[in-house]
Amino acid sequence: AKDAPEAAPSTDGAAGNQMSGARALGVGFVVAGGVAGVVLAFRVSVPWLLDTQADMIAEMVRKFGGDGGKFWGLPTEPALVSQFTRHLGTYFxxxxSNMWILAAGPRCVSRPSLVTWAVLLNTYGQRCLFHRPGHERPFHGIDLMTIGMAAYCLGLTQRRTIGKYVMRYWFVVLFALALIWPLGWHGRIDVNPPDDIAMRIRFSVFEGAFIVLWLVTGERLVQAEIFSEDRMHFLSHWALVVFLIHKAVHIVVPAPWNWVVLFGLVPMGFVLARLHTAAGARQSESAV
Known part of the structure; x- marks a missing residue:
């Protein structure tokens, strides 16, 4: 019998790899090009347009902002409008650009969970590159919410694997992050961010690392036994109440009585926990 002829080498795999590479390149071009366009528009075009209305903007700030406008860094004089609009363009x-990534990314990739990483890289990449004064805090809150919503809706690629090794080698992670933090630095960085780019990169990387750590290990940091065995349900209710009123208490009640008031609400946490448990039991009985 004759030997079977050797099969010709298949080119399907190579062609598939080429198509995948071309698709990835196209996706990167679309997403990155859109981000670059958005950044360019808001950092150049929008400030230029607003600068032409500097007198009107300063007048509106003085009229409607009052003294509170100065606290948030709003321009009360026409000469200050240019700097403010550049900062505002940076925030927007x-x-x-995060919104663009979330809108275009899931339509371009087969694994939407990769888009969350793109949002994280875009967020902290721009925070490293561009200085953002203290009055950008409302925008920072929006950006953090965007990251959280992206992780919740789209997922985060390799979250479980990364979380497993972070929990296993947590001491290495904390040691590495401790090396990033500048020795002796203290104060409110969100209120008085540093102008130096090296320090800005340090703090941005530090914050971004903790955001990622929370996203990949958040559910493993809280043990269910806190509630099932230790019966610490009251902590949730007490913490919620304190979170809502602590600022007002610190303003109205002088120290150290402000802390007495806050910790004095612990019995109320017990009461709320009991009421919540009783309501849940009644609801279960009625359902049966």
């Missing part, structure tokens, strides 16, 4: 550039 990051927020809107």
């Amino acid at each position: 550039a990051l927020t809107c």
Whole structure:
């Protein structure tokens, strides 16, 4: 019998790899090009347009902002409008470019969970590159919410694997992050961010790392036995109440009595926990 002829080498795999590479390149071009366009528009075009209305903007700030406008860094004089609009363009550039990634990314990739990583890289990449004064805090809150919503809706690629090794080698992670933090630095970085780019990169990487750590290990940091065995349900109710009123208490009640008031609400946490448990039991009985 004759030997079977050797099969010709298949080119399907190579062609598939080429198509995948071309698709990935196209996706990167679309997403990155859109981000670059948004950043360019808000950092150049929008400030230029607003600068032409500097007198009107300053007048509106003085009229409607009052003394509170100065606290938030709003321009009360026409000469301050140019700097403010550049900062405002920086804030909108990051927020809107994240929206572009979330709008275009899931339509371009087969694994939407990769889009969350793109949002994280875009957020902290721009925070490293561009200085953002203290009055950007409302925009920072929006950006953090965007990251959280993206992780919740789209997922985060390799979250379980990364979380497993972070929990296993947590001491290495904390040691590495401790090396990033500048020795002796203290104060409110969100209120008085540093102008130096090296320090800005340090703090941005530090914050971004903790955001990622929370996303990949958040559910493993809280043990269910806190509630099932230790019966600490009251902590949830007490913490919620304190979170809502602590600022008002610190303003109205002088120290150290402000802390006495806050910790004095612990019995109320017990009461709320009991009421919540009783309501749940009644609901279960009625359902049966």
